[in-house]
Every structure is written in structure tokens, then in C-alpha cells.
Amino acid sequence: MGEVRNRSTHQLGHIGEGRPFLAASETDAVSEDEEIKILSHRHKDWQNFRYLQTQSDNHTERHVVLLGSRRHHQGVPTAVDLRQRVAITDHPLASEVLTDDVLAFLVGLHERFGPSRSELLSRHQAAAARHRDGERPTYDAETAYIRANEWHIAPAPHDLVDRRTELVGLVSRPALVEGLNSGAQVYMADFEDTITPEWATILEGQRNLAHAYAGTLTAEIGGEIRIPNPDHATLMVRTRGWHLDETNLAIDGAPIAASLFDFGVCVASNTAAAAAAGAGAGAGPYFYLPKFDGPADAQLWHDVLEWTEAELGLAAGTIRVSVLIETVGAAFAMDEILFALRDHITALHAGNWDYLFSMIKTFAADPEMVLPDRDSLGATTPFIRAFTELLVSTCHRRGAHAIGGMSGVIPDELDPARTAPMVRKVTVDKRREAGDGFDGTRIGQPAIVDIATAEFDRVLSYRANQLEVQRDDVYITASDLLTIHTSRGECTESGLRTAIRTAVHYIGEWLVGIGAVAIDDHLEDTAMAELCRAQIWQWRHQSVRLTNGVVVDDTLLDRLFAEELAELRIHLGEPAWADGRYERAAELLRAWSSLDDLIPFFPIAVARDA
Known part of the structure; x- marks a missing residue:
């Protein structure tokens, strides 16, 4: 526990001006309230201390943890400086969450x-x-x-x-x-x-x-x-x-x-x-x-x-x-x-x-x-x-x-x-x-x-x-x-259709603010959508020949996207379809699949195209 105390004292004593807040010997001799008063008096530019104690088999130690932020310390921006330097999108919760300390x-x-x-x-x-x-x-x-x-x-x-x-x-x-x-x-x-x-x-x-x-x-x-x-x-x-x-x-x-x-x-x-x-x-x-x-x-x-x-x-x-x-x-x-x-x-x-x-x-x-x-x-x-x-x-x-x-x-x-x-x-x-x-x-x-x-x-x-x-x-x-050929898997039209349908469904809801989507009795997130849309791109980019002999190209993708979009609309029903942006999702996915390079992350691409 002595090492913990020394580490704690060192950290507290070298934030800001480089002077110890309170020497270890002093903490042994004063009460909790006195300790806080000493700290507050010495360092009026700091606020919100909390007294904690940790106990080992032999003895109990107490130390002070800073729980606020500096108000007027050299190099630390004041509230006025912050508001001039920081631009925040307006929202009713912004002032509650993003306080001056934060x-x-x-x-x-x-x-x-x-x-x-x-x-x-x-x-x-x-x-x-x-x-x-x-x-x-x-x-x-x-x-x-x-x-x-x-x-x-x-x-x-x-x-x-x-x-x-x-x-x-x-x-x-x-x-x-x-x-x-x-x-x-x-x-x-x-x-x-x-x-x-x-x-x-x-x-x-x-x-x-x-x-x-x-x-x-x-x-x-x-x-x-x-x-x-x-x-x-x-x-x-x-x-x-x-x-x-x-x-x-x-x-x-x-x-x-x-x-x-x-x-x-x-x-x-x-x-x-x-x-x-x-x-x-x-x-x-x-x-x-x-x-x-x-x-x-x-x-x-x-x-x-x-x-x-x-x-x-x-x-x-x-x-x-x-x-x-x-x-x-x-x-x-x-x-x-x-x-x-x-x-x-x-x-x-x-x-x-x-x-x-x-x-x-x-x-x-x-x-x-x-x-x-x-x-x-x-x-x-x-x-x-x-x-x-x-x-x-x-x-x-x-x-x-x-x-x-x-x-x-x-x-x-x-x-x-x-x-x-x-x-x-x-x-x-x-x-x-x-x-x-x-x-x-x-x-x-x-x-x-x-x-x-x-x-x-x-x-x-x-x-x-x-x-x-x-x-x-x-x-x-x-x-x-790195040896993937031992996976014994095949590239099938059914697999390609599943990837298209899953990606369109997920991104269609993601575009309206839903990040966890129930698809085929699984709760899917961004990771699954990224995998599906990357696989669509890879198969098209590499002109993969499917097990039915058809090569993945733009003509095939145009047809499969149209068919899977229509199937998804039937599956979801009109009320749910109206709540999402599935057609826009299909447009984006289809465009991304024909790019020369795979986009690294679709949320970045969506933000760029917005």
C-alpha cells in the first residue's frame, strides 16, 4: 500500500504548478475535513476533492482524489476561452453533458x-x-x-x-x-x-x-x-x-x-x-x-x-x-x-x-x-x-x-x-x-x-x-x-443474395437512426453490415464465378439488388418499409460495390455523401 500512496501523492503533487498538494507526513496528522481545507486553501484554482481510503491487511490509508477540473490555472482555458475555441452543434442536452469542466x-x-x-x-x-x-x-x-x-x-x-x-x-x-x-x-x-x-x-x-x-x-x-x-x-x-x-x-x-x-x-x-x-x-x-x-x-x-x-x-x-x-x-x-x-x-x-x-x-x-x-x-x-x-x-x-x-x-x-x-x-x-x-x-x-x-x-x-x-x-x-482455402466454403448466388438483403436491410434502418437491427432472428450491428457490403464488393471486383456458373458483374448485381429490394419490401410490409430508407441504402451499396477501391468504413462514406 505504501507504493500506492506514493504514486497517488506524486500524481496529485505534480499536476499543474508542480508543488505537492499535501505531503504524506501531513496526511497522517490531520483529519479528513482539515485535509480538504488545506488543499482548498493552497490551491484555489482546483475544486471538487473527494476523500477516499484504501485498506490493506496491516493498515488503512487515505488519499485525496481530484474530482473536478482547474478553473484558472496557467495554460488551462477559462470558460470564455472555451466557448470561443469550441464549436458545438446545438442540442438541449449539450449544456448538461458538456459542462465547462468536461x-x-x-x-x-x-x-x-x-x-x-x-x-x-x-x-x-x-x-x-x-x-x-x-x-x-x-x-x-x-x-x-x-x-x-x-x-x-x-x-x-x-x-x-x-x-x-x-x-x-x-x-x-x-x-x-x-x-x-x-x-x-x-x-x-x-x-x-x-x-x-x-x-x-x-x-x-x-x-x-x-x-x-x-x-x-x-x-x-x-x-x-x-x-x-x-x-x-x-x-x-x-x-x-x-x-x-x-x-x-x-x-x-x-x-x-x-x-x-x-x-x-x-x-x-x-x-x-x-x-x-x-x-x-x-x-x-x-x-x-x-x-x-x-x-x-x-x-x-x-x-x-x-x-x-x-x-x-x-x-x-x-x-x-x-x-x-x-x-x-x-x-x-x-x-x-x-x-x-x-x-x-x-x-x-x-x-x-x-x-x-x-x-x-x-x-x-x-x-x-x-x-x-x-x-x-x-x-x-x-x-x-x-x-x-x-x-x-x-x-x-x-x-x-x-x-x-x-x-x-x-x-x-x-x-x-x-x-x-x-x-x-x-x-x-x-x-x-x-x-x-x-x-x-x-x-x-x-x-x-x-x-x-x-x-x-x-x-x-x-x-x-x-x-x-x-x-x-x-x-x-x-x-x-492467412490460409483461407481450407474453409471448404463456396461462393453461391444464395450467399450473394443474403449479403445484399442483409446489408440493405441494416443500412436502410441505420440511415434513420437505428443501429441494432433484427434480421432473420439475429440482432445485427454495423460489423455484419460491413462484412456483407465488403463481400459484395470483393466478389464483383474479383469477378467471382458462382457455383451456378454465373460471374458476378454489374449486370448480375443490378438484377439481384432489384429483386432483393422488392423481396425485402414484401417481407417487411408497407408500414415498416415506410419507416426505413431501404431504397437509398440499396443505391449506396450498389454504387460502393462498383468502386475501384473498397471504402474502409460505410459510416464515413455516408457522412461524406450526406
Whole structure:
């Protein structure tokens, strides 16, 4: 505990003017109230301190955590400066969510890390260009020492030790309450794949999170007012990726990175409540970080986390994160990602659908890397299984949790027999994951929580996880990860039609603000739409010959788009059809499929065409 205290004192003593707020010897001799008075007197430019104490086997320590922001410190903008530098899209919630303290913190993030983020995106583009020219991803020889040496990440906090079932969902009030009360160990409130980036949605989500952290969250569900249970799930927040801008907030004329906005608003608004709830020993804030292309993404997030903890006066490692491994580049750099974030990271998650999307993007120009029908690609497909086994092996060697793939099956409550085959598949998938050594899994529906939990209970029993399962039998080469011809899948017209119909359906609702869409008894998100529209592009770009002998070209796509659009209209019915923008979605998808280059992310293309 002495090290914790010294670290805390060091951080608090060197924010701002570089003078100690309160010497360690002084904290031993004064009461809580006296300590706060001394701090307030010495540093009138700081406000909102909270007294916390941590206890070890031998003694109790107390330390002061800063829970506000500076008002008139050198280099920190005043409220007038902020309003002159920051342009915010008008909305009734903007002033409530984006207080002066929060804005000051966002400005700090943007100034400190905006340039580094731009450099990172340039590196992503350069790597993509090299892959288009034929370079294959592989393990980096320069970081071989990281993979070869023995080291471990920091232990997980107590509320992230058991993660056998993680539920992903929206940031609306009802979704938060239902998710926290679902029986899952973790609820991941999502600002990325399951919502659309409408300003109202983002602001409402941040407001709702503030209520959740403060313990004041309520929601009307089924005509009743409900609140989170005392033993509710641990709350995690998924930010958007580095590639996206938050165009509704500009600093000195430049939009802030969406990832920094999501993270910054949440951590600046809720660190106080999280610290009070956890008494310095848990409760977050905890984040899921998406769309890593490699260790450089992790290093940038490491810098953000270190700076944030220093800026807010938090002990090192207070903010904890988990990372989604959902790109080919990240798959080759799991050790390096864990190492860069070793003081903050707790888990890696296998993002299977995004991973397949990344395979298409990475090898867009390679005719030998054409993926077959999506339905023929599953967790037992050799190159996908190589990816997931490598993830488990790497995580457990380093002391990190391994979280399995997503299941979005929606059971039919009125006719369970109709969806029973899909539910059985979920059971088989989760049983396999638990048997392979995963510590938990992810689902998209509360109705699946008990099914997924039961399969992990069979393996884990009384244990919270299975980090001791080292999987020393796993040895995965670059060829194992990149050899897709062993998938035994085929390219069929039926598969192409499914991709068109799914992408049109999803994007047609996404365009009207719905990010989680029920399609064929599955709750689909942006990841599935990206995979489908990328596969349409790939098959057309590579002039794939289908099993019926027909070559995928513009003529075929024109016909199939028209037929599937008409079929979707019949399937949905006129009222639902009128609520979406399916014709516009089809127009966009058809245009994107004929471009020479695959667009990296459709939300960016939509924003550009708006």
C-alpha cells in the first residue's frame, strides 16, 4: 500500500504548478475535513476533492482524489476561452453533458493527442497501401523480444475477475437498466457498432451513463419504473474507434476524434462517482476499445490513459480497458497490444465478424483471398479457429481474460420451436468456447444470458475464470492465420443474395437512426453490415464465378439488388418499409460495390455523401 500512496501523492503533487498538494507526513496528522481545507486553501484554482481510503491487511490509508477540473490555472482555458475555441452543434442536452469542466478536459485531450491520432491514421493508410501492393501481414521481427519474454499484465480489479457472460447493448435508459439487471457479469454500453452517431443519441447516452454511475438511473419498462439491482452487472463502455470524427464538436475548427470524445466525456463526468462507488478498489471507469490495427493503437491509448490519470489525480491503473481483436494486424500483435497496455488492460475479445471484414479489406486486391459464403465461415473454420486459439493462448500466458465471440440470436418467445435450432447452435458455440479455454463470451440478447452462462458454469464451476489453462499446445504460424482455402466454403448466388438483403436491410434502418437491427432472428450491428457490403464488393471486383456458373458483374448485381429490394419490401410490409430508407441504402451499396477501391468504413462514406 505504501507504493500506492506514493504514486497517488506524486500524481496529485505534480499536476499543474508542480508543488505537492499535501505531503504524506501531513496526511497522517490531520483529519479528513482539515485535509480538504488545506488543499482548498493552497490551491484555489482546483475544486471538487473527494476523500477516499484504501485498506490493506496491516493498515488503512487515505488519499485525496481530484474530482473536478482547474478553473484558472496557467495554460488551462477559462470558460470564455472555451466557448470561443469550441464549436458545438446545438442540442438541449449539450449544456448538461458538456459542462465547462468536461470541455476543458476534451480540449486537453484534443491538443495533446489529436496530432498523434492523425499520425496513427496515416500509418494505417500506409499499411493498407502496402497490403494492396501484395505485402502480407506477419509477426513483427522487431518486437520478437516482447513475444519471447515472460511478463504479465496487472491483475484485474475484483469486479472484472468473473466475466463469463458479457451482454452488449444500447446506451438508452431502458437498455442500460435491463442490461445491468440481465444476470450477465458485464454490460457493455456501446457507442460504436449498435448505435448510429446522431448527436442526440450520443448526448443522451452520456447523460444516461452519468446517471448509471451516480446510482440515479431509472427507466420505464413495461409500465413500471425500474432501477439497477444492487448486484447489477459491471458497467463497461465501448468507445468509437480512432478512425471516426465527432463532427458535432470542433476545437479550433477541427473535429475531435470520436474515440477521445466518448472516452473523455465519460471519464471526466463519472470518475468521481466511480471512485466513490469502488472506494478506490474497483467500479471503473472501465472501457472497451475497438478497431486496433496494431500495437501503435495500443501505445496511443496507453498515453491517453496515463495522461488522464495524472490529469484527474488518479492512482496508476485506476482506468481499466479491454481490447477487441478484430483486424488482421491486431491478430499478429496481441502480445504487443497487451504489453503496451499492461498496466490498464484486462482482456482481449475475439471479434469474429469484424475480423472477417478485415480479411477482405486487407487482401482486397488478392484473388487468392476471396472469402466464400458467410454462412460457411464459422468458429471451426481452420483460419478462424487459429485466430481464436492464438487469442486464448496469448491472453492466458500474460494473465489476461480471453472473451469469446458474439452471438446475436433472438429466441422467439411465442414460438420457441421455430428458433430452437439457432439456440442449440448458441449452446454448441459457447460449450466449445468454454472448452477451448475462454474465460467468458459475449451475447446480444438478455434472453441468451442463462444459456451462455450455463455452458461456462459447466467448465468453470466454482472458479471465476480459467486463466490457469495455458494452452501450451497452441502454436500458430502466420500461414495458419492467412490460409483461407481450407474453409471448404463456396461462393453461391444464395450467399450473394443474403449479403445484399442483409446489408440493405441494416443500412436502410441505420440511415434513420437505428443501429441494432433484427434480421432473420439475429440482432445485427454495423460489423455484419460491413462484412456483407465488403463481400459484395470483393466478389464483383474479383469477378467471382458462382457455383451456378454465373460471374458476378454489374449486370448480375443490378438484377439481384432489384429483386432483393422488392423481396425485402414484401417481407417487411408497407408500414415498416415506410419507416426505413431501404431504397437509398440499396443505391449506396450498389454504387460502393462498383468502386475501384473498397471504402474502409460505410459510416464515413455516408457522412461524406450526406
